[in-house]
Amino acid sequence: MALVRTECPTCGTIEIQCATVTVLRRADGDPMDYEFHCPRCADEVRRPLSPRHVLVLLENGAALRQLGEVGDPITSAEIVLFARMLEEPGLLERELARLLA
Numbered sequence: 146m147a148l149v150r151t152e153c154p155t156c157g158t159i160e161i162q163c164a165t166v167t168v169l170r171r172a173d174g175d176p177m178d179y180e181f182h183c184p185r186c187a188d189e190v191r192r193p194l195s196p197r198h199v200l201v202l203l204e205n206g207a208a209l210r211q212l213g214e215v216g217d218p219i220t221s222a223e224i225v226l227f228a229r230m231l232e233e234p235g236l237l238e239r240e241l242a243r244l245l246a
């Protein structure tokens with residue numbers, strides 16, 4: 146099991162298993178945190194997470210929890226439009242080309 150070295154405010158430097166960490170994701174582009182229960186004092190600790198460590202934690206078994214809303218919910222008008230695009234030959238391709246232009 147991969148270990149990660151981190152800090153507990155009470156215990157100082159500690160090592161915890163990546164699989165016991167939860168990565169906390171907010172809206173796109175916002176800084177992330179991670180949280181864990183300290184194996185020594187059992188306190189719940191939350192610390193800032195640098196972007197380069199996100200993948201390392203996730204690849205080694207850390208959980209991911211989404212905080213808050215992600216964008217606006219899909220409206221029924223958008224669903225109707227999408228269904229129409231699927232039925233109309235070439236419309237979806239044209240819309241995709243327009244988005245990528």
Ligand SMILES: [Zn+2]
Nearest residue numbers: 153156183186
């Ligand atoms: Zn501790």
